[in-house]
Amino acid sequence: MNSGEFFSNKPLSLKFFSVDRLCMNSDEEESFKKQFKDSFDQEMRLEIVKDKVDEISRKIDFLEKKLNNTKKTVEKKKFMIFLDTADVEEIRKAHSWGVIDGVTTNPTLVCKTGRSFEECIHEIVNIVDGPISAEVVSLDSEGMVKEARELAKIHKNINIKIPITPEGLKAIKILSKEGIKTNATLCFSANQAILVAKAGATFVSPFIGRLDDIGHEGMQVVRDIVQIYKNYDFKTKVIVASIRHPLHVIEAAKCGADIATVPFDVLEKMVKHALTDVGIKRFLDDWAKVPKK
């Protein structure tokens, strides 16, 4: 192999370098070649290692992205059911079925119980270990924030229901910076939902039944919100509220909403099926005819 061949596969800077020009004797040439061969080999090994490191980094990036997407999918798959009531007996009963993840209240629901707001809330937080919504009644942001801070002190699970108005947005922004969870309530449009998500609301509650009542398709607003939040990875969770019947719950789950908050009578309708009752009766009747030992 002549020196030209020896260097032919080496880096450009050395390719045009000929050992002959150095006028070395054969021993010097051999030692020279060996010295360079060693350094080239080292250089090659380094290149190979660098290539490997790049390849592994690319693989790690790819796996990280895949893992994050999987995490998001898994998170998205969690569908929660809240009970929409301030009646502690209903809450106790539903909770004993083991399917309730949280509770939402509002001034009307508290009024129906005939008890004080504080009394209701203190009892509810001791029954359900999950998000509990308690609503403010102030109309200005300062008043809302003051009420919210007091309510948040009652229990770590309390989130503050704030109506969607310009003052409400201001309050949500302040509270979210303080780490106080909020539920933007009385939501009737996707535009409102965009604004509360930008303000940092923890939850948004589109009232679908009340939209249906006036001839608008409430569930379409939920679909729009879910799509928009997904497009931009907004963290605000969608609570489908003002639910009137079990079909609303199915639609909420189908379109990817995070939560359905249901009145107790709707929860009862969800569990009940005439064929289940008929089936139980038939099994028991037949069981009675089975000879006993």
Ligand code: G3P
């Ligand atoms: O969570 C809000 C809900 O209580 C409102 O329901 O039946 O008064 O429209 P509704």
